[in-house]
Amino acid sequence: MAGLPTPNWLTEIHQDAGSAFSLQTVKLLAEVQSPFQLVQVFETTDWGNFMIIDGCTMVSTRDNFLYHEMMTHPALFGHANPQHVAIIGGGDCGTLREVLRHPDIKSVTQIDIDEQVTIMARQYFPELCESNDDPRATLLFDDGIQWMKDVAPESLDIIIVDSTDPIGPGEGLFNRAFYQSCLAALKPGGVLVQQSESPLLHVDLLCQMRQAMSDAGFGALQTLQFPQPIYPSGWWSCTHAVKGTEFAEPRWQDAQNRPFDSLYYSEQTHQGAMALPPYLLKAFAAE
Amino acid sequence: MAGLPTPNWLTEIHQDAGSAFSLQTVKLLAEVQSPFQLVQVFETTDWGNFMIIDGCTMVSTRDNFLYHEMMTHPALFGHANPQHVAIIGGGDCGTLREVLRHPDIKSVTQIDIDEQVTIMARQYFPELCESNDDPRATLLFDDGIQWMKDVAPESLDIIIVDSTDPIGPGEGLFNRAFYQSCLAALKPGGVLVQQSESPLLHVDLLCQMRQAMSDAGFGALQTLQFPQPIYPSGWWSCTHAVKGTEFAEPRWQDAQNRPFDSLYYSEQTHQGAMALPPYLLKAFAAE
Numbered sequence: 001m002a003g004l005p006t007p008n009w010l011t012e013i014h015q016d017a018g019s020a021f022s023l024q025t026v027k028l029l030a031e032v033q034s035p036f037q038l039v040q041v042f043e044t045t046d047w048g049n050f051m052i053i054d055g056c057t058m059v060s061t062r063d064n065f066l067y068h069e070m071m072t073h074p075a076l077f078g079h080a081n082p083q084h085v086a087i088i089g090g091g092d093c094g095t096l097r098e099v100l101r102h103p104d105i106k107s108v109t110q111i112d113i114d115e116q117v118t119i120m121a122r123q124y125f126p127e128l129c130e131s132n133d134d135p136r137a138t139l140l141f142d143d144g145i146q147w148m149k150d151v152a153p154e155s156l157d158i159i160i161v162d163s164t165d166p167i168g169p170g171e172g173l174f175n176r177a178f179y180q181s182c183l184a185a186l187k188p189g190g191v192l193v194q195q196s197e198s199p200l201l202h203v204d205l206l207c208q209m210r211q212a213m214s215d216a217g218f219g220a221l222q223t224l225q226f227p228q229p230i231y232p233s234g235w236w237s238c239t240h241a242v243k244g245t246e247f248a249e250p251r252w253q254d255a256q257n258r259p260f261d262s263l264y265y266s267e268q269t270h271q272g273a274m275a276l277p278p279y280l281l282k283a284f285a286a287e
Numbered sequence: 288m289a290g291l292p293t294p295n296w297l298t299e300i301h302q303d304a305g306s307a308f309s310l311q312t313v314k315l316l317a318e319v320q321s322p323f324q325l326v327q328v329f330e331t332t333d334w335g336n337f338m339i340i341d342g343c344t345m346v347s348t349r350d351n352f353l354y355h356e357m358m359t360h361p362a363l364f365g366h367a368n369p370q371h372v373a374i375i376g377g378g379d380c381g382t383l384r385e386v387l388r389h390p391d392i393k394s395v396t397q398i399d400i401d402e403q404v405t406i407m408a409r410q411y412f413p414e415l416c417e418s419n420d421d422p423r424a425t426l427l428f429d430d431g432i433q434w435m436k437d438v439a440p441e442s443l444d445i446i447i448v449d450s451t452d453p454i455g456p457g458e459g460l461f462n463r464a465f466y467q468s469c470l471a472a473l474k475p476g477g478v479l480v481q482q483s484e485s486p487l488l489h490v491d492l493l494c495q496m497r498q499a500m501s502d503a504g505f506g507a508l509q510t511l512q513f514p515q516p517i518y519p520s521g522w523w524s525c526t527h528a529v530k531g532t533e534f535a536e537p538r539w540q541d542a543q544n545r546p547f548d549s550l551y552y553s554e555q556t557h558q559g560a561m562a563l564p565p566y567l568l569k570a571f572a573a574e
Contacts, residue, residue, distance in 0.1 A: 234521010272559030
């Protein structure tokens with residue numbers, strides 16, 4: 001063991017955790033400073049292409065299926081009849097693709113602040129963008145916080161917040177004011193889904209998010225866990241919040257008979273993701 | 288993002304995966320070259336103490352509960368009446384401690400080649416060693432492969448192989464000859480448990496291990512997944528192999544009423560760990 005050789009290695013240091021993760025690169029494929037952020041894509045030796053925004057790990061070809069499948073299918077099969085979906089962030093379009101695998105979905109609106117991310121995703125992650133031209137999809141490049149304030153009340157079944165971390169540009173997506181906009185935009189029984197960081201490293205943040213969701217008026221919460229190797233600790237989560245007093249029973253039969261292939265998602269891994277470790281349940285019980 | 292600053296960072300490069308993981312250190316606490324290997328313990332900024340053997344990540348104070356609980360409790364609750372257990376490797380004694388939490392266990396024999404690991408674990412991971420002096424425990428420092436050849440036939444209920452990777456000193460623990468010794472040592476219905484690397488990075492190895500277990504005569508296999516942040520990809524697995532035609536139904540009621548606290552393990556996370564992603568099931572089906 002030693003410090004990393006700097007050439008050909010890209011390292012993200014997780015300052016608050018005293019850890020770091022690195023991928024070995026072959027070359028820089030593209031680098032664009034947009035009005036919002038620096039977007040870079042590298043070719044790696046073993047993880048396919050790798051997108052970084054302002055130095056933060058976003059997505060790799062090799063392991064994004066974990067995140068994208070688990071940010072979408074549990075929420076969609078957890079709702080009785082989802083038809084209208086909004087995605088805040090999600091500019092790589094992988095979440096959009098997964099949502100559109102569900103044949104009963106009627107509309108998906110994706111609102112990412114930065115078109116540059118999608119432009120580069122189309123070029124370097126074309127498989128994630130294969131549903132961008134689906135007639136049910138609308139891609140907007142705009143401020144998601146404002147969009148959520150303005151959208152028609154009770155017009156959405158599912159809102160998926162697929163954003164950067166709560167520090168920096170994504171910060172406004174992790175507070176009570178934003179959650180109140182989401183609550184107003186959801187139909188009764190509607191579900192908000194948000195990536196909620198590492199179950200090992202970010203327990204305090206997770207508890208704060210959940211508290212803010214409750215304070216905004218969501219009636220029940222469910223955090224799910226799944227692997228995500230390129231993110232801090234390799235272990236990630238999303239949190240579901242329902243407009244109502246409790247979640248519907250997931251449509252397990254539909255999940256089992258899903259009319260699409262998935263790599264990580266199944267009705268079993270969905271149930272597995274809902275099984276939280278005792279230490280986390282204890283932290284949530286103290287909320 | 289950049290190459291890591293070398294001072295105060297310890298990095299393990301996963302050559303076969305093009306990735307690396309680093310922890311920020313405060314200082315080296317101890318370093319001993321034993322007759323078998325170089326054993327080092329560092330104090331880290333956020334992960335407690337951290338043991339490295341021949342440059343390979345072994346155990347941290349912060350996250351070892353994931354590995355130790357999941358290497359033990361699913362197998363023990365998955366057996367109808369486990370009484371006699373052997374641990375091959377496991378010199379940090381964390382696996383031993385978890386096994387001894389089960390009140391019906393009558394004997395546990397731990398066989399690690401290198402006493403130096405246990406000497407340093409006692410000093411720097413005392414919580415893992417708190418059951419070393421349990422009258423049911425026997426700690427041997429010897430060759431586990433030979434021990435398994437020599438042990439009385441049908442004398443064990445559970446064998447836990449808590450070893451280093453299949454490259455290097457641990458290599459002889461991942462082949463058919465060793466598995467045949469294990470099979471002979473197990474009573475009917477007995478279970479072999481072995482750490483089986485990353486479900487993302489080491490699928491080929493996992494399939495080879497499973498094939499070798501089948502070839503040795505084990506009648507059914509079950510791979511379980513769980514998070515393990517300091518190991519490659521942060522996602523790890525163990526594989527159970529049963530002497531018999533099928534696994535017993537786990538003792539879910541006993542798991543639920545377990546007379547000890549656990550941080551990650553519960554009957555729900557046990558079930559969750561058994562839920563494997565479709566891509567892995569497909570790889571196993573092609574075995």
